[in-house]
Amino acid sequence: MTTLRIGIQTGYWSRRPPAGVVEMLQQAEAAGLDSVWTAEAYGSDAFTPLAWWGSHTSRLRLGTGIAQMAARTPTATAMHALTLDHLSGGRFVLGLGASGPQVVEGWYGQPYRRPLARTREFVEIVREVIARERPVTYDGEFYTLPVGAGTPGATGLGRPLKATVHPLRPEVPIVLAAQGPKNVALAAEIADGWMAGFYAPRADAEQRALLDEGFAVRADERSRPEDFEVLATIPVVVRDDVESAADVVRPHIALYAGGMGAKEANFHKASLDRLGYSEVTDEVQRLYLAGRKEDAARAVPTEMVEEIALVGPAAKVRADLARWEGTALTTLLAQGDPASVAALLG
Template identity: 50%
Template sequence: MIERLGCAIGGLADPEHPGDVASMVRALEGAGYESAWSYEAFGADCFTPLAWWGSHTRTMRLGTDIAQMAARPPTGMAMAAMSLDQLSEGRAVIGLGLSGPQVVEGWYGMPFERPLGWTREYVAIMRATIAGERVAYEGKTYRLPAEGGSGMGRPIRSTLRGGRTDIPICLGAEGPKNISLSAEIADGWLPTNFSPSADDWYRERLELGFARRPGGRPENFEIAPAVSVAFGPDLESAADRIRPFIAYQIGANGAANMNFHLNAIARLGFEEPCREIQAKFLERDREGMVAAVPTEMIEAVALVGPPEKIRADLETKWNRCVATSLIARARFDDLLQLAEVFRTTTGAARQQPA
């Protein structure tokens, strides 16, 4: 059941209408948004926007959805997490992800190899660093201290003291093995292209991971899908605002033979339109790519339409699936309207004090 509402900072980063970000984030906190989330690819980084948001808010959790692992070594990611957490007095949540080979190799200059093993090593090193341990690690991707060089490297402990030693670490995952890995080693799962229609499949993948985790499922394991939201007078006009974004994710946001976003949506029963969208992109037919996105696909992974429809979708679909939180990607006015609609749902009611 969706009991907490978050917002994606990227939804406010509109270069044509930048507005007063400080005023907007304060308004969203006042409207009931429990968390704010930032993402990165090859533009803005995750942590700088969150520090800015955190300086203008008091209670919102500050999450990365996602911070790219190739952008920083695990000790560097832990340093950023610990710094943000101490500055915000314990509000940081770190969502990690690998992205795909186009970004990992083309932007960060690292080979895209052993993604599951890479993630395991990364999380283990981060946890040791955040816990205040003297960090030494021998893995296939990371060796601390490094071999070779001067030979003078030694295990080092962070100098930061007094903060949390268990900052939550979540994984952004779309593939089946990566979803299971989230349940096995992380504190939460941050899916994109998530659909309540695949709830049984998600639960099966998660249970496989929890079964391998010492102690089973942790009590506060968070499942917070990032969901595009668009209000409108009717379904089609609202869906038209989301259509270009979905088309870009399927057609352009990944290699032709390795596109995790395409695979996630194709698994929902949209294999044929996904292949058409990708073909239109490869033909450089941008208008055709967008037109090939069926409204049924948008409804499967987004919240679109008039307020009464979005409220009904929350109650009959999203509140009955495995998700515990929702991270809304939307324009500022839509975020405010979503907060009003969300207040009337049973998930929100459960969070109200008795």
């Protein structure tokens, strides 16, 4: 059985940059942890903190978890990947995600349609840029390189280009964040890894079945299913009692189930619904959207928290970690205060 790797998910910033991250990552590296991952929503970006914090380490893998595809073109994303892979000595992992309609349409001003098809095109172009085998051309539904003369506003002077930077590696690993069943299967079909949302060990068989669907139609031999990486962010809160620890996680769940997405299209809520919590999440969403955020957090049961997080005294947290061992998960990304993460490692 593959040993479960432990990484750190720093997430995205709230009001300001979090303190103590460099020290935490240096301690994590000394303790043998695997990786550090950053995120973005509509504030801090995923690449800049990774470059800054990663420059203070020498071994940790550096992953975007995740970079939103709507935030930048495929070629710009590939430029980020080429640059960070060189600067880190080959430690970079490109985590990508489609986000949701609230952010894509509200923040980036782009239509949120056919996200799976757009993801497929995006990944194909990124891989072609990084491979640097020829000038990049692409004729897709969402992306066209170069833009043709018939495109409104185009000069027709564009020509196929090839990255000036030679890649450090012919391929940079690509991880797709996915929550819906079709998205999970797509990750197994076209990517090198899958970043799950709200991964519960008791749903492991269903998740493995979705991955197998993607592996069955995988068209290339880039990586074998046994080499495929499965990651999930797991909140870790060490406190003297379970309830006080769960209280730290409840607002996080309420935010994602209640407010991180439109009422009609909340992929985070849908993930929790598939675990059998639809009645709970319906109430959480109702309270959250009514502006009653504290009541929404209180409506999250401890049972739900313990399914998707590690909470309680240090000994319990370390014992509960075994529930994720033996699942499809290969890398657990701990998210919490430095003391809690340190306690998880014993």
